[in-house]
Amino acid sequence: MNKICLKYFLLPWIKNAPKIYILNLNTDSRTLKKGDLFIAIPGTKKDGRNFIYEAICKKVSAILYETKKKGEHGIFKYIHNILIIYFFKLSENVSMLASRFYKKPKKGLKIVGVTGTNGKTTVTQLINQWSEILGNKTATMGTLGNGFYNALCPTQNTTSSSIFIHSFLSKISEKQTKLVTMEVSSHGLIQNRVKEVPFDIAIFTNLTQDHLDYHESMEKYASAKWLLFSTHKVKKIILNADDKYGKIWLKKLFNYYTIAVTIKNTAQKKYSTKWINATNIEHYNNLIYITFESSWGIGKISSSLIGTFNVKNILLSLACLLELGHSLCSLITTSNKITPITGRMQTFIVAKKPIFIIDYAHTPDALKNTLNAIRLHYKKYIWCIFGCGGERDKKKRSIMGAIAEKIANKVIITNDNPRNEKEMTIIEDILSGCKKKKKILIIKNRQEAISYVFLKAQYNHVILIAGKGHEEQQIIRDRCIYYSDKMIVLKLLEKNI
Structure with missing residues (x-):
C-alpha cells in the first residue's frame, strides 16, 4: 500500500498543503475508503463534485475539488474537519497526479500504445502473443481485459482510468514484466487518461467512421487520435501509411522517429525513419503468406490470421517487435505459431x-x-x-x-x-x-x-x-x-x- 504526505504530493501544483497522509487516489465515490484522496471531477454521466458529503462520511483524508476559476486554485476549505482543496483544471491533471503517486514504472518495462478505429485489440494481442512465444513476460490493457497475457480480468472500458492505469503499471513493473501493450481509445485521449504514460512506441492502425455520437464529426474524431502523436510522451511512432490519415500524419511527423507500414504505397518510405512494405500476399483457405521488404531486411512470414486488414495488423506488430529489439530471423521462424485472437475472425x-x-x-x-x-x-x-x-x-x-x-x-x-x-x-x-x-x-x-x-x-x-x-x-x-x-x-x- 502506498502512503504519501499530501504536502509533498501536491508540491508541483499547490504549496503549503497540510501534512496529511493519503493511502490511495480515487475518483469513484462509491468505492471510497478511509484514508483516500477523493478527486472530485465531472464525469460523462455524473459529476463527482456532487458527492462531497458522501466522501466526508467515509472519512477520506482530503478532497481535491475541480474549479473552473483560475483564481480559486489552491484555496483550502474544511467541512467536518475534512480538507477540501480547490484545483484548477483538475480533470486534465489526474494522469500526472496518478503518475506521481504510483511513481514511474521501473526501467526495463517497455510500454506500447495502439490507437485507431479497428485493429487495436488484434495488434496488442499479436504483439503480446509473439513476445511471449519468444520468451518474454507481457501484460496488456484493452478491450479483452487487463492483466498478464492469458490471465486477463474483464474491463468496462477500452482505456481504463488514469488512476487504474498508473496503479497497474506500478504493479506489473514490480513483477519482472518486460512489455505492456495498451489500447488507447479516442475517449481516453480526449479525457487525458494516458497523458503521463511514457510510451516507448505508439502505433496507429486506421481511422474510419465510428463514435460520431461522441465526437460529432470525422474531423474531431481524427483530432482526438492525433493527440497521442502530437501531445503525449512517445519515443517512436509506427503508422499504417496506407490509411488516409496515416499518410497525412507521416508527413507531419517528418522530423520524428517514425516507421511506415504499407502494402501498396512504397512512396511513403521517404517520409519515415524506417519502413516495412509487403511485396506479395498469398491467400489460402485458412492461411496467409506475406513476403516483405524492410529496413531490417527481406523475409516471408505465414499466419492463420486471414484478410488483407490482418496483413497490416501483422506488419504493424512485426515493426513494433523489431523496434523492441527482436531479430528478424526469430520473428519469421515463430510467425506460424501465432493463433487467431478471441472474437477476431x-x-x-x-x-x-x-x-x-x-x-x-x-x-x-x-x-x-x-x-x-x-x-x-x-x-x-x-x-x-x-x-x-x-x-x-x-x-x-x-x-x-x-x-x-x-x-x-x-x-x-x-x-x-x-x-x-x-x-x-x-x-x-x-x-x-x-x-x-x-x-x-x-x-x-x-x-x-x-x-x-x-x-x-x-x-x-x-x-x-x-x-x-x-x-x-x-x-x-x-x-x-x-x-x-x-x-x-x-x-x-x-x-x-
Missing part, C-alpha cells in the same frame, strides 16, 4: 457443417473488410448476421446495411446491444441502406437468428456473426444479461457432430 470448422466465423466488426469499414476477407479466402456462399448498438453512432447503421447486402449472399439483421433504444428503430435504420429490403431477414433474438441460419445453411456455406466478437453479455434496456456468440456456436456444432 475466429473460425469454427467441423466436417460437413457450415463454417462459422465470429468477428467484432461493428463499424462500416470493419464489416466491409471482414466480408471481403471471407469472400477472398473461401469463395463460398456467405450468410451475414449482424446488428447495431443502441444509443450509439446512428449514421453508420444504413452504411453497414448497404455493405452487408452488397457483399454477403444472405443478410439477417438481429439485435446487438439495443440498450434503451427501440429494437425496431435500430433495425429500420439499418434497412434504410438496403435496396432489396424484402430479401433481408429480421430475427431480433440473436440466439434464434444464429440457430435459424445454422439449420438453413449448407455444409459448404460460411456464416459470419458480426458485432459482438469476444463479448459475453448483451445490454437490453438497463440489464446486462449473459450472452456469448461463441457459446451458441459451440453448442450448435456439438449437438450436430
